[in-house]
Amino acid sequence: MENRKGFSLNISKGHNFIPIERKRTIESCLLLVNRMLLKQKDNLCFGILALVIVAIPMFVESKYYFIVLNVIGLNTIVVVGLNLLIGFAGQISLGHAAFYGLGSYFSGILTVNYGFPMWPAMLVGMLATGAVAYLIGYPSLKLRGHYLVMATLGFGIIINILMGELEQFTGGHDGLMGIPPLTIGGLAFDNDLKNFYLIWSFVFFFMLAARNLLNSRVGRALRAIHGSEVAANSLGINTADYKVKVFVLSAMFASVSGSLYAHYITFISPSSYDFYYSIQVVTMVIVGGMGSLWGSLFGAGILTFISEALHIAEQYHIIAYGIFLCLVLVFLPEGIVVGIYNFFLKIKTRKAIIK
Amino acid sequence: MSRPNYILEINSISKNFGGLQAITRLSFNVEEGLIFSIIGPNGAGKTTAINLITSMYPPTSGEILFEGQKLFRKKPYQVALMGIGRTFQNIQVFQKMSVRENVMVGCHTQSDSGFLRCLMHTPSVWKEEKVIRQKTDAVLKFLDLDSKADMLVGGLPYGVQKRVEIARALAIEPKLLLLDEPVAGLNLQETEEMAGTILKIRDTGITVILVEHDMNLIMGISNRITVLDYGKKIAEGSAKEIQNNPKVIDAYLGKEL
Structure with missing residues (x-):
C-alpha cells in the first residue's frame, strides 16, 4: 500500500509540477534581483534624499x-x-x-494652556499616544483577525468628537x-523654509530608523508574522507582543508628526483629524506600496x-x-513604486532571455 | 518520579474538539537522543498529538512534561524557547523571504535586542547580527542549503522548501524536534536524502519525533514506534515488533471477515 502511494506521487510530480516550478523559479530569481538592487540602492537613496532636501530650497521660491512640501x-x-x-x-x-x-493636541494644549516647554511637550505627547495605542492594541491584537480595524475606527471617531466637545x-x-x-537654542522655526528643514530632517531620520528596524531581528520577526503567524510562533516569536509593539511604534510616529504640524501651522482644529485623514494615510501606504519604505515617501x-x-x-x-x-x-x-519597478525589471529580463 | 533520560513524558492526555474525541488517554515517553515515530491511519490523531506537545492548544485532560517541566498553559512561543522545534504538515515557510532570512528568523531565540535598540541600530545589534549570520551559515551548510541561501523560498521546489523548514527549526537550537510528515510529497530520491538528514540531526544529539506515512522511512530509521488509531495508542515498540503486531496490521489493512 505504501509503495503504491509513493509511486503515484512520483507520477504526479513528473507530469504536473515541473513546468510550474520552473516558472516559479524564474519569478523567484526576478524578485531576488529586484530586492538585491533595492538593498544596494538603499544607501544611495538616503544620500540622494539628503541632497534633495538640501537642494530643494534653491529651486523653489x-x-x-x-x-x-511640508505637508508631504x-x-x-x-x-x-x-x-x-x-x-x-x-x-x-x-x-x-x-x-x-x-x-x-498634546503639544498644543501643554504649551498654550500650561506653559510647558515645547520639546518635552512633544515627548510627553509621543509617550502618551503610545500608551493609548497600547491600551487599544493590547486587547484587539490578542485576537486573530482584523479586530484592530474596528477598534481603531471607533477610537478615531471618538477622539475626533472629543476634540470638538x-x-x-x-x-x-x-x-x-x-x-x-x-x-x-535661539533659532525659532517660524517660517515655511525653516520648517521645511526641520520637518524633512525628521522625515530623514524617521526613515533611517524604520530602515534600521526592518534590517534587524525585529524587522525579520515582523515579516515572519506577516508570512505565517503559526510558524513565527513556533520559532519563539511572541507574535501578539510584536503586533502590539509595532502598533504602538506606528502611533508614536504619527504623534510626532502631529506635534510638528501643530508647531508649524500654530493653529489646530478637529477638522484636520477626521476619519477622512485616516483613510488618506492608509491610501498613501497602499498606493506607495505596502512594505516599501520608499513607496511610503512616494505615496505620501x-x-x-x-x-x-x-x-x-x-x-468632488x-x-x-x-x-x-x-x-x-x-x-x-x-503599489506604484514596487509595481513600476517590477514592470521594468520584467521587460529587461524578457529581452535578456530572447537574446 | 521521572527518569532522567526521558526528554518528553506524556501522561494520559485527551483532546476533544466539540464532540469529536481526537485523542483519548494517550501516554508515551520519549527517550533522549532517539528517533521516536508516531504512525497511524489518516485521522488517527497524529498531528493533534504534535499540536498538543507544542501547546498550539491545551489538552482537555492529562499532562505533558518536557525535561520534567509541565507544559500546561504555555504559549507556543514559550514552548519554542524551552527547546521544542517543529515543522508543519502543510509547510509554513516564509515564502517572500530568502532561504537565509527564513533561517535567520529561527535565530530569534538566541538574540534579544528589542524595538528601541533595533531602531537605533546600536553596536550591540551589529554584534548580534554577526552572530546570527554565522549561526545561519552553519545551519545552511549542515542541510546543504548554502548554494540556495539567497533565493526566495516561494520559488523553490517542494522538497527544498521542506528542508528550509527543518533548517529554520534547527536554528532555534531545539533539544526536541517534531517533524510532521517530512517526506510527504517527496520523490524516492528526496525521501532517501531526507532520511539521511534526519539521522544526521539525531546524531547531533537532538531527539526527533517523527510523524509519517512512509513506512519504509519509518521502519528504516526509527528507534521506537507508537501506533495510533482513532486517537488511541494501539501498539508501541521497535520496528520489528510493530510490523508483526496483529492489531497494527488490522488497523492498516482492515480485519479479515
Missing part, C-alpha cells in the same frame, strides 16, 4: 509650494509608521488621524490658536500633491481620490 513631509512620517504596521505586520489601523491628532481644553470646534513655533508625495491639485474640484476631489485608488489597486496591486 513660492511659499505655497513650501507649504505643500508630515504625511510621510505618518505613512512610514503606518507602513510598518500594514506592510510588515499585516495589520490595518483606521485610527491614525487620532494618533496624529493626539500629538497635535472638550472645549475648555481644546478650544472646541473653533480650534486652538497661538501655538508657539519650535525653537532650538503623490497623493498629497493630487489632493492639493484637486482642491478646485471642492468636495474625494471621488477622484477614490477612482485613483481603484486604478492603483487594479493595475498596480503592489
Whole structure:
C-alpha cells in the first residue's frame, strides 16, 4: 500500500509540477534581483534624499509650494509608521488621524494652556499616544483577525468628537490658536523654509530608523508574522507582543508628526483629524506600496500633491481620490513604486532571455 | 518520579474538539537522543498529538512534561524557547523571504535586542547580527542549503522548501524536534536524502519525533514506534515488533471477515 502511494506521487510530480516550478523559479530569481538592487540602492537613496532636501530650497521660491512640501513631509512620517504596521505586520489601523491628532493636541494644549516647554511637550505627547495605542492594541491584537480595524475606527471617531466637545481644553470646534513655533537654542522655526528643514530632517531620520528596524531581528520577526503567524510562533516569536509593539511604534510616529504640524501651522482644529485623514494615510501606504519604505515617501508625495491639485474640484476631489485608488489597486496591486519597478525589471529580463 | 533520560513524558492526555474525541488517554515517553515515530491511519490523531506537545492548544485532560517541566498553559512561543522545534504538515515557510532570512528568523531565540535598540541600530545589534549570520551559515551548510541561501523560498521546489523548514527549526537550537510528515510529497530520491538528514540531526544529539506515512522511512530509521488509531495508542515498540503486531496490521489493512 505504501509503495503504491509513493509511486503515484512520483507520477504526479513528473507530469504536473515541473513546468510550474520552473516558472516559479524564474519569478523567484526576478524578485531576488529586484530586492538585491533595492538593498544596494538603499544607501544611495538616503544620500540622494539628503541632497534633495538640501537642494530643494534653491529651486523653489513660492511659499505655497513650501507649504505643500511640508505637508508631504508630515504625511510621510505618518505613512512610514503606518507602513510598518500594514506592510510588515499585516495589520490595518483606521485610527491614525487620532494618533496624529493626539500629538497635535498634546503639544498644543501643554504649551498654550500650561506653559510647558515645547520639546518635552512633544515627548510627553509621543509617550502618551503610545500608551493609548497600547491600551487599544493590547486587547484587539490578542485576537486573530482584523479586530484592530474596528477598534481603531471607533477610537478615531471618538477622539475626533472629543476634540470638538472638550472645549475648555481644546478650544472646541473653533480650534486652538497661538501655538508657539519650535525653537532650538535661539533659532525659532517660524517660517515655511525653516520648517521645511526641520520637518524633512525628521522625515530623514524617521526613515533611517524604520530602515534600521526592518534590517534587524525585529524587522525579520515582523515579516515572519506577516508570512505565517503559526510558524513565527513556533520559532519563539511572541507574535501578539510584536503586533502590539509595532502598533504602538506606528502611533508614536504619527504623534510626532502631529506635534510638528501643530508647531508649524500654530493653529489646530478637529477638522484636520477626521476619519477622512485616516483613510488618506492608509491610501498613501497602499498606493506607495505596502512594505516599501520608499513607496511610503512616494505615496505620501503623490497623493498629497493630487489632493492639493484637486482642491478646485471642492468636495468632488474625494471621488477622484477614490477612482485613483481603484486604478492603483487594479493595475498596480503592489503599489506604484514596487509595481513600476517590477514592470521594468520584467521587460529587461524578457529581452535578456530572447537574446 | 521521572527518569532522567526521558526528554518528553506524556501522561494520559485527551483532546476533544466539540464532540469529536481526537485523542483519548494517550501516554508515551520519549527517550533522549532517539528517533521516536508516531504512525497511524489518516485521522488517527497524529498531528493533534504534535499540536498538543507544542501547546498550539491545551489538552482537555492529562499532562505533558518536557525535561520534567509541565507544559500546561504555555504559549507556543514559550514552548519554542524551552527547546521544542517543529515543522508543519502543510509547510509554513516564509515564502517572500530568502532561504537565509527564513533561517535567520529561527535565530530569534538566541538574540534579544528589542524595538528601541533595533531602531537605533546600536553596536550591540551589529554584534548580534554577526552572530546570527554565522549561526545561519552553519545551519545552511549542515542541510546543504548554502548554494540556495539567497533565493526566495516561494520559488523553490517542494522538497527544498521542506528542508528550509527543518533548517529554520534547527536554528532555534531545539533539544526536541517534531517533524510532521517530512517526506510527504517527496520523490524516492528526496525521501532517501531526507532520511539521511534526519539521522544526521539525531546524531547531533537532538531527539526527533517523527510523524509519517512512509513506512519504509519509518521502519528504516526509527528507534521506537507508537501506533495510533482513532486517537488511541494501539501498539508501541521497535520496528520489528510493530510490523508483526496483529492489531497494527488490522488497523492498516482492515480485519479479515
